[in-house]
Amino acid sequence: MPQSKRSRRRVAATKGQSQRRAPTSPSTKSSLHRISELSFPYALLPAPPVQHLPNHLIMDGDTLDDIVRTSEVIPMVAKALFPDEKFATTPKNMMCALDETLYSIDTHKWVRYPEPSDGDQQESAMAAYLNEFTRACWIFHTGKGRPLPKHVLRWTVTNTVRTALNGEVVQTLGIALVDARVTALQWSDVLCDIQIVPHVDRMPEAVRRLVTLSSGAANTFATQEDRLFHIGLAFAGDTVQLACYDRAGRVLSAAHNIHDNPVIFARMVMGLALLDKSYGGKDISTLTRDGRRFVFVGGLEYEIVETLSINKDIRGRGTTCWRCRRTDSDQDFVIKNAWADKRRALTEGDFLNIAASLDGVGKLVCGETVLRPDGQPHTTTVLRDALKGSSERCAILSQIPQLELRRFVLRPYARPLEEFISKDELLSVFRDAIQAHWDLYELKDVLHCDISDNNIVINEHSGSSLRRGLLIDFDRAVLVDKEHKVGPIGDMTGSLLFMACDIVQYSERVAHGPRHDLESFLYVLMIICATYSGPSNTPREDFDLSDSPMSAWMTGDGDRKALIMLQYEDDQFRTFLDSVFDPYFDHLKDLVCELRTVILRNRDRKVTHRDVLEVLDRHIRARRSAQERPSVVEEGGRDLPVVAECSKPGSRQKRNRRASALSDDMTAARASSTPRHEKEAWSSQSLGSDDRERTLVESHHASDETREASAVRLCTGKRKADPEESTRSSKRKKVAVGHAD
Incomplete structure (x- = not known):
């Protein structure tokens, strides 16, 4: 009899707790349960083996020091990157929907979160946990009427070569977010990079892992032409810290305990795995169609025929140049992407317009500032604006380059x-x-x-x-x-x-x-x-x-x-x-x-x-x-270029540079006697x-x-x-x- 009373009291308490959990309605849970029984893409994915990422770039110690020196801590950077209004449901509501599966509202803990361990078990367990979390989020979004992802993403364990703070090259395990279709993983496929240490008392080592995240960021910038910024995560036991790299340097979040700050952890994973790639740092103004790449500039579409150059530095202008063609022309153009200091009075386009009448200088076809999906320019001040109105923000902005992404169409295409x-x-x-x-x-x-x-x-x-x-x-x-x-x-x-x-x-x-x-x-x-x-x-x-x-x-x-x-x-x-x-x-x-x-x-x-x-x-x-x-030489060799004697710019502006001649009459006569058919x-x-x-x-x-x-x-x-x-x-x-x- 007493036991029966205790059982009835537990049932009553459970009912009372259920009534207090308003965000997780019965219809929501039943919808989540019903959808989870469907054939969902993540359910078809076997646990991938460790992927060996071939090394592309080894950073030098001075570059790493520069990244560390210019780093800024902005506690709420995750919310600035992934705001609530961009999700089908907020991270807080998602946690309620995951109650008793991945998160416990009663204990305020993430359920089945991997225990600290040494070796590659830690990375494998974390990758499996993140994949389960991502799958559950997509199921819930589908229940909200949102479409499935066009290409399924997954977290996979990686084995990479990195550069440590002392410049030493080290082999390290980690996790990367990639397209699930990728088999032979390259740095060009990495969407997010994670480094892990087992215990929170090894936080100094976790900080060092943030340095190896810098090495990963350098590899993504060097191999991804559409990379605007790069996000990495460092885990130390139950603590997570986000690092965002852009052309002005590195921004760090505060170090958050995932159980004490569960919404922040949910926001990070949801933002990276659910939102479109622009929120993870990719430039969606360039697109791929039928295996061909295209970019829009000035309202016109250009096909990217060839990559001419890509700047491999994290900090700086990040210049990338492409040889491109329009569908209505067989003329080659050069499209240049570069992060320019927005505080400068004149842009590169302004200088090209000033020089438009001169020979020997490239010509500007059109130019524009590249905009985000919300219509605002891509700038390096966006994340720092999370400190809007504070004196700390002003101090930060005074010390970093304030850059915005600009795109120019130039001609002619030259070698x-x-x-x-x-x-x-x-x-x-x-x-x-x-x-x-x-x-x-x-x-x-x-x-x-x-x-x-x-x-x-x-x-x-x-x-x-x-x-x-x-x-x-x-x-x-x-x-x-x-x-x-x-x-x-x-x-x-x-x-x-x-x-x-x-x-x-x-x-x-x-x-x-x-x-x-x-x-x-x-x-x-x-x-x-x-x-x-x-x-x-x-x-x-x-x-x-x-x-x-x-x-x-x-x-x-x-x-x-x-x-x-x-x-x-x-x-x-x-x-x-x-x-x-x-x-x-x-x-x-x-x-x-x-x-x-x-x-x-x-x-x-x-x-x-x-x-x-x-x-x-x-x-x-x-x-x-x-x-x-x-x-000295045999007859019949080709003619050499004929150069003009230097003269004042005023007269040079009018001359025909194609027919430049020497003032020396004998030399000019010899040059003019070259057979035309040879030229x-x-x-x-x-x-x-x-x-x-x-x-x-x-x-x-x-x-x-x-x-x-x-x-x-x-x-x-x-x-x-x-x-x-x-x-x-x-x-x-x-x-x-x-x-x-």
């Missing part, structure tokens, strides 16, 4: 500088870029401020047999003061590898001037001569710039760099060039020596564009004359597709390079490698160039 077909074309393209730089400076008061090998490109020139050089990328450009004609003081802009010595050494008190850009042009030529061994993108094998006498260029050792460039005597500098230049570029050492003297060692007067162009013109003429002598034959092969460019190398490489090889053998007695064989050699990974963002 990278390293695809020059001969040393003569390299010099001609180089000259064109310096000429364009002079025009911009003198006629438009624009200083480029970011001269690099990526920003000088080779373009066909309509109606001409010559490919010309173009100057591109005006992200860093400035309008100079009309009186002093220099840029701002203390602005260390540009690519470190090509920065002028003064800028590297004394950036805080040096005003960026044209001479610094001219110095950068010299470094572009030197880097090409050191890292390539022939034309048509033939990287130099078995050569590491960071382990060479030019290592100071990569490390930013301004004192060492200045010692070489400013203080070395001529014979010392020549020996230095001998130690770093590939033999293919032996004939350009005299030019580099003279350019160094004019740009860096002529302290009596300030170097000008005219000084540099005069040196270039003289060496180009000398090369032409040497190759035209019957005693037309060269043009027809050099101005088209990649296949036609390869044909050009095969047909002209032998005659052009044989002459140069003969000269090398006469001077040095060394045998030169077969140029066709070097053209087919495997490509060396291009030197990574960071920006001082």
Whole structure:
């Protein structure tokens, strides 16, 4: 009898508790139970084996330090990322719906949450738990009339190579959110990254795991062209912390106990697994259709034909460039995605409009700021706005770059500088870029401020047999003061590898001037001569710039760099060039020596564009004359580019650059006597597709390079490698160039 009374009291208490749980109605539970019996995609998924993610990118210690140094803690960042109104039901209501299955309202605990353990059991148990949670959430959303996911996502255990805070490379287990259809997992497939340590008392280790999350973020940014930001989670026992990486750095949530703060845990999992990929950091303005990629700009659709470049840094501009075509045109365009400082008065598009009337500069077709689904710009201040109105927010925003995503359609599509077909074309393209730089400076008061090998490109020139050089990328450009004609003081802009010595050494008190850009042009030529061994993108094998006498260029050792460039005597500098230049570029050492003297060692007067162009013109003429002598070369070689003597920008603006002629009448006469059919034959092969460019190398490489090889053998007695064989050699990974963002 007493036992029966106790049973009745338990039943009554249970009924009273049930009545107090208003959010979980009987109809909701029965709906959830009924739907769970249906054939749901997650129920068909076997537990996946551990996926080995091949390493793509190893971060250096300095980059990791920079991420840690610029991190900010914003406690409610999860709610800013995944607000209540974006869900079919709020995370709090979802917990009520999961009562007695995955969450207990009575005990305020997550039911069957994995116990801490060592080895890979922890990751496997957590992945299974997250998959069950995700499946239940989708079932509930289906009951609310929401459609099933187009592609089912799942959490899977990963084995990856990461970079620790001390720079050590470590092997670590983790979990990734991926498309369930993926079998051979790559970093390009990862939607979210999780790292786990077993116990909360090992929180210091969990913090270190946040560093390895940075390594994962770097890999996703380096492999995913549509990545706007990246989310990682770190678990330490029952504690979770979210890390969000964007182009301004890292934002951390507070460390939350999942049982004390169950809504936050539910919000994180639901936001990543239920909402569309834009909430997890993907750019949905680019789309894939029938295996082809498309992007909309200015109301027009462009097909992405080829990825030209992708910036692999987390922090900075994150520039990605594509070769694209419109459906109504067979013309190639370049579409550029870049995160630009929204505090700058002029955008890159503004500078391109200013330079629109000049030759030798890329042209803007259209440009726009990329918008989020809610119509607001994609910016790096969105997450920091979670501290809106606070003095802490103002302090944070004053220390980080305030960037917004901009997209430009540019023309013409041009080839990278390293695809020059001969040393003569390299010099001609180089000259064109310096000429364009002079025009911009003198006629438009624009200083480029970011001269690099990526920003000088080779373009066909309509109606001409010559490919010309173009100057591109005006992200860093400035309008100079009309009186002093220099840029701002203390602005260390540009690519470190090509920065002028003064800028590297004394950036805080040096005003960026044209001479610094001219110095950068010299470094572009030197880097090409050191890292390539022939034309048509033939990287130099078995050569590491960071382990060479030019290592100071990569490390930013301004004192060492200045010692070489400013203080070395001529014979010392020549020996230095001998130690770093590939033999293919032996004939350009005299030019580099003279350019160094004019740009860096002529302290009596300030170097000008005219000084540099005069040196270039003289060496180009000398090369032409040497190759035209019957005693040195055979007749029938193709004509060399004809360059104009440098002149003031006012007269240059009107000239026809396709018909530039030398002031030397005899040289001009020799150039004009070149048979027209030879020029037309060269043009027809050099101005088209990649296949036609390869044909050009095969047909002209032998005659052009044989002459140069003969000269090398006469001077040095060394045998030169077969140029066709070097053209087919495997490509060396291009030197990574960071920006001082």
